[in-house]
Amino acid sequence: MGSLDHNFNKTGLNISSMPNSQQQQQKIVIGEAGYVLEDVPNLSDYIPNLPTYPNPLQDNPSYSVVKQYFVDVDDTVAQKIVVHKNSPRGIHFRRAGPRQKVYFEPDDVYACVVTCGGLCPGLNTVIREIVCDLYYMYGVTRVMGIDGGYRGFYSKNTIPLTPKVVNGIHKRGGTILGTSRGGHDTKKIVDSIQDRGINQVYIIGGDGTQRGAAVIFEEIRRRGLNVAVAGIPKTIDNDIPVIDKSFGFDSAVEEAQRAISAAHVEATSFENGIGLVKLMGRDSGFIAMYATLASRDVDCCLIPESPFYLEGRGGLFEYIEHRLKANGHMVIVIAEGAGQELVSESLKSSDPSGNKPLHDVGLWISERLKEHFSKQKKMVINLKYIDPTYMIRAIPSNASDNVYCTLLAETAVHGAMAGYTGFTVGPVNGKHAYIPFDRIIEKQNKVVITDRMWARLLSSTLQPSFLGTRDIIKENKEEELPTQLADNSTTDDNSMEKQILR
Ligand SMILES: Nc1ncnc2c1ncn2[C@@H]1O[C@H](COP(=O)(O)OP(=O)(O)OP(=O)(O)O)[C@@H](O)[C@H]1O
Ligand SMILES: O=P(O)(O)OC[C@H]1O[C@](O)(CO)[C@@H](O)[C@@H]1O
Numbered sequence: 382m383g384s385l386d387h388n389f390n391k392t393g394l395n396i397s398s399m400p401n402s403q404q405q406q407q408k409i410v411i412g413e414a415g416y417v418l419e420d421v422p423n424l425s426d427y428i429p430n431l432p433t434y435p436n437p438l439q440d441n442p443s444y445s446v447v448k449q450y451f452v453d454v455d456d457t458v459a460q461k462i463v464v465h466k467n468s469p470r471g472i473h474f475r476r477a478g479p480r481q482k483v484y485f486e487p488d489d490v491y492a493c494v495v496t497c498g499g500l501c502p503g504l505n506t507v508i509r510e511i512v513c514d515l516y517y518m519y520g521v522t523r524v525m526g527i528d529g530g531y532r533g534f535y536s537k538n539t540i541p542l543t544p545k546v547v548n549g550i551h552k553r554g555g556t557i558l559g560t561s562r563g564g565h566d567t568k569k570i571v572d573s574i575q576d577r578g579i580n581q582v583y584i585i586g587g588d589g590t591q592r593g594a595a596v597i598f599e600e601i602r603r604r605g606l607n608v609a610v611a612g613i614p615k616t617i618d619n620d621i622p623v624i625d626k627s628f629g630f631d632s633a634v635e636e637a638q639r640a641i642s643a644a645h646v647e648a649t650s651f652e653n654g655i656g657l658v659k660l661m662g663r664d665s666g667f668i669a670m671y672a673t674l675a676s677r678d679v680d681c682c683l684i685p686e687s688p689f690y691l692e693g694r695g696g697l698f699e700y701i702e703h704r705l706k707a708n709g710h711m712v713i714v715i716a717e718g719a720g721q722e723l724v725s726e727s728l729k730s731s732d733p734s735g736n737k738p739l740h741d742v743g744l745w746i747s748e749r750l751k752e753h754f755s756k757q758k759k760m761v762i763n764l765k766y767i768d769p770t771y772m773i774r775a776i777p778s779n780a781s782d783n784v785y786c787t788l789l790a791e792t793a794v795h796g797a798m799a800g801y802t803g804f805t806v807g808p809v810n811g812k813h814a815y816i817p818f819d820r821i822i823e824k825q826n827k828v829v830i831t832d833r834m835w836a837r838l839l840s841s842t843l844q845p846s847f848l849g850t851r852d853i854i855k856e857n858k859e860e861e862l863p864t865q866l867a868d869n870s871t872t873d874d875n876s877m878e879k880q881i882l883r
């Protein structure tokens with residue numbers, strides 16, 4: 382196989398069943414032994430005869446010490462690293478990093494950065510590093526911020542960004558640029574990019590934002606503009622697929638420990654004390670799961686992916702009663718998106734981005750617990766409900782997230798300078814890669830309750846599975862989900878007593 386650079390829609394893969402627009406968008410390279418590269422677009426794919434320039438990094442004293450600083454054009458990153466002797470090599474993504482040739486002269490670059498969606502620890506670090514990398518690695522001096530998310534492109538003045546402006550912002554929570562939901566008007570946004578002469582767009586945000594970035598990129602390509610669009614994935618929910626983990630997630634999990642510890646102290650100080658902590662996680666329960674695993678003080682973790690029920694044999698009430706009788710206290714962590722289907726009131730309208738509204742499941746479950754134990758069981762419980770929701774995402778990022786954000790920003794800048802566009806950056810099995818937008822937006826990353834991690838959680842909390850794995854798979858019509866549990870037992874043959882006695 383020759384150089385992998387800029388092979389557009391190489392056939393060999395059966396793409397005939399895909400719609401035309403999708404066939405045009407996908408850039409797939411097929412190699413030997415089942416090797417597939419899901420490549421990202423390059424400006425040169427649709428703008429002929431684009432000139433290239435030597436990468437100014439080759440004269441940068443800080444980087445000249447690195448033996449092989451530039452990434453080989455054929456380097457790719459495997460999506461699946463656990464393989465068998467005869468298994469196909471599988472899907473790969475283009476390895477991120479600096480290229481020997483760039484498609485922009487530093488003086489010609491006019492870059493912008495925008496942050497969209499909810500807050501997340503590390504947003505300011507990414508902004509800071511994009512600005513500093515453009516300045517110090519590539520000598521780009523025209524960088525500006527878009528004020529208040531996507532709508533800022535067409536309704537607000539821009540914010541000039543220099544290393545001096547961004548110095549020290551990584552120690553602050555939030556985003557110095559402001560953010561918002563809704564307001565994505567593709568035409569107005571691309572008009573603004575075109576009118577201002579912007580040629581590099583760095584878009585930091587979650588799944589919704591990356592969807593927005595994908596349509597901005599499509600419109601830019603349709604207009605034939607020499608503008609690189611780079612997405613940097615952001616979400617404390619960790620719901621973006623393909624990448625190992627999203628930035629800010631670790632910081633949020635760490636902060637959640639404080640709430641869980643407080644819940645534990647409260648619960649252990651009162652007779653039949655129950656500490657209930659609600660954590661973020663709209664559709665994905667990663668924060669709740671990791672915070673629970675890290676704490677070890679949690680007796681029950683409820684997430685959107687694992688349905689539960691309250692009353693009757695094998696239900697939550699029964700488990701809580703057993704636990705209180707055995708230990709005298711209990712800590713419950715609930716993700717905000719868990720058990721929404723149990724709350725019968727009708728839901729209010731969606732948020733401006735179209736995200737479905739959520740009931741306060743923590744409050745609801747608190748009321749139900751009080752009612753159940755005082756009225757039906759005549760048992761006094763002392764329930765303390767802690768809702769640290771925004772506190773875990775409004776903090777500055779911790780040290781490891783700061784380093785992670787630095788790498789994300791750096792690889793985004795290298796990618797855009799190298800002419801890549803329509804990509805999201807992120808680590809895949811520890812190696813940073815450029816991932817096509819379609820891959821990032823096709824589905825949400827969710828806790829797989831048939832995976833070992835959820836099993837670890839169950840064995841740490843000793844909570845029952847409530848609904849058996851088989852029932853859940855059946856309910857979700859996800860029969861193809863790999864099951865690693867030897868026994869897909871339901872709560873009937875996996876009784877509460879057995880669970881608690883373990
Ligand atoms: N399908 C879509 N097409 C175009 N734009 C979208 C789409 N979905 C969301 N957006 C825009 O992306 C921005 C952010 O979306 P959203 O509020 O859903 O947050 P997010 O990026 O998913 O982040 P998070 O959920 O982690 O807070 C909003 O301005 C919204 O209008
Ligand atoms: O109240 P806001 O700002 O809409 O954000 C809340 C949502 O943002 C997130 O943190 C990220 O999507 C969710 O966990 C949460 O539901």
Ligand SMILES: [Mg+2]
Pocket residue numbers: 498587588589616
């Ligand atoms: Mg989202």
